[in-house]
Amino acid sequence: MKSPICSWIAASMLVATLVQAIDPTNPPIDDLDRMVRLIKPTWAESGWSSIPWMIDLDKARQKAAKEGKPLYVWSMSGEPLGQC
Amino acid sequence: MFVRRSFGPQLVALVCRHCVPVVITGGNNRTLQTATGKVLGAAQPNWDSDLDKAFREFANLPEAERKPAEVPLAPATAYRLPPPPEGLVVRVYTRGFERDRQNTLRPIELQARQYSGPQRDFLWLTAIECKNLFREDVTVGSSYPVPTAISQRIVRNHLVDSTICLPAVWSPTDIRTGTLALTVDEYSQDYLRYRLDGSAKMSNHAEYNSASRAADFEIRGTLRFDRKTHRCVEFNVVALGDYRNTEVSDYLKRSGQRTALTLGIAFELAAPDSLGYGTVPYALWDAIKSSRSGSTQVKNYFGLNPYAVEK
Numbered sequence: 589m590k591s592p593i594c595s596w597i598a599a600s601m602l603v604a605t606l607v608q609a610i611d612p613t614n615p616p617i618d619d620l621d622r623m624v625r626l627i628k629p630t631w632a633e634s635g636w637s638s639i640p641w642m643i644d645l646d647k648a649r650q651k652a653a654k655e656g657k658p659l660y661v662w663s664m665s666g667e668p669l670g671q672c
Numbered sequence: 673m674f675v676r677r678s679f680g681p682q683l684v685a686l687v688c689r690h691c692v693p694v695v696i697t698g699g700n701n702r703t704l705q706t707a708t709g710k711v712l713g714a715a716q717p718n719w720d721s722d723l724d725k726a727f728r729e730f731a732n733l734p735e736a737e738r739k740p741a742e743v744p745l746a747p748a749t750a751y752r753l754p755p756p757p758e759g760l761v762v763r764v765y766t767r768g769f770e771r772d773r774q775n776t777l778r779p780i781e782l783q784a785r786q787y788s789g790p791q792r793d794f795l796w797l798t799a800i801e802c803k804n805l806f807r808e809d810v811t812v813g814s815s816y817p818v819p820t821a822i823s824q825r826i827v828r829n830h831l832v833d834s835t836i837c838l839p840a841v842w843s844p845t846d847i848r849t850g851t852l853a854l855t856v857d858e859y860s861q862d863y864l865r866y867r868l869d870g871s872a873k874m875s876n877h878a879e880y881n882s883a884s885r886a887a888d889f890e891i892r893g894t895l896r897f898d899r900k901t902h903r904c905v906e907f908n909v910v911a912l913g914d915y916r917n918t919e920v921s922d923y924l925k926r927s928g929q930r931t932a933l934t935l936g937i938a939f940e941l942a943a944p945d946s947l948g949y950g951t952v953p954y955a956l957w958d959a960i961k962s963s964r965s966g967s968t969q970v971k972n973y974f975g976l977n978p979y980a981v982e983k
Contacts, residue, residue: 633789636679645746648694653707660691668695669948
């Protein structure tokens with residue numbers, strides 16, 4: 589018969605393993621989907637990217653002229669939608 | 673990059689409803705302009721107070737200026753090199769993490785808050801590179817190395833710390849060890865599915881521990897190729913590694929730059945109609961400004977000029 593201490597240790601190890609396995613902040617790299625979720629922008633970080641930015645100024649000017657709207661021009665020393 | 677956080681819900685709604693939003697490179701500014709390029713309001717606006725003024729100015733313009741029959745061509749500086757014809761565009765996200773005592777990964781909060789999430793970039797592959805990457809003369813279980821041009825492009829340009837600022841890329845001699853290989857997981861009439869496994873160790877000194885800049889990454893992924901359309905339909909890759917750079921400037925340190933952190937980098941296929949498609953990879957920036965598609969940087973990036981027209 590197993591001692592209560594051994595059972596407790598075994599149970600603790602099992603719980604620790606399960607906690608590790610479901611901890612969303614510590615996915616192994618092999619769990620691609622979870623890693624991707626952890627790296628990609630969250631909803632709260634994505635406000636600016638919900639704007640339908642165009643990257644072609646010529647096309648944007650034509651669209652603005654056609655629709656009678658002003659252009660909202662965001663410029664950066666980098667790429668606003670890329671590395672910046 | 674910090675500007676991203678300033679787009680709150682109200683500004684987002686305003687821009688979506690009443691403007692044609694466009695991004696350009698060069699400068700650090702946001703302006704309201706007419707379709708002909710006339711800047712409205714202040715050129716360096718304080719957006720809390722000046723945007724309304726700029727809108728009023730636009731509303732008071734004659735219709736011929738609000739809705740011009742013709743618009744001038746954009747200046748050459750707004751030119752963007754297009755992605756290589758029939759090639760592949762991959763979106764890249766880079767996020768900084770710290771590890772707690774239990775080795776649990778946690779996003780660096782300051783970076784997430786101050787810079788509105790992960791850094792972004794793009795990876796471009798040519799049509800020929802895609803053909804060499806997605807081999808069909810294979811069997812399930814067989815493995816082959818990712819072509820050197822592609823693996824070097826990934827490692828040198830993207831396994832870098834860009835979390836709060838433009839990154840320093842790796843030179844070819846900084847790559848100390850590295851393997852990147854595809855294994856065929858599934859081979860059907862319709863699809864080929866590959867598993868990507870690899871690692872890369874970089875340092876700016878022959879002795880890894882003596883290097884001021886060094887990194888050690890593991891790379892995993894899944895790629896899928898449609899045999900009927902001959903297109904990549906899935907590019908799901910993650911790199912995770914420890915990175916250190918002890919030569920970070922004081923200015924960047926004050927801005928939240930770490931001298932040591934864990935980097936998580938995700939790569940995913942970018943659809944042609946998705947946001948930012950066509951944004952030039954950081955490693956190709958000079959090609960935008962200089963001699964466009966014939967620039968040395970284009971040749972360095974691709975190893976050839978994919979835009980050259982055969983005569």
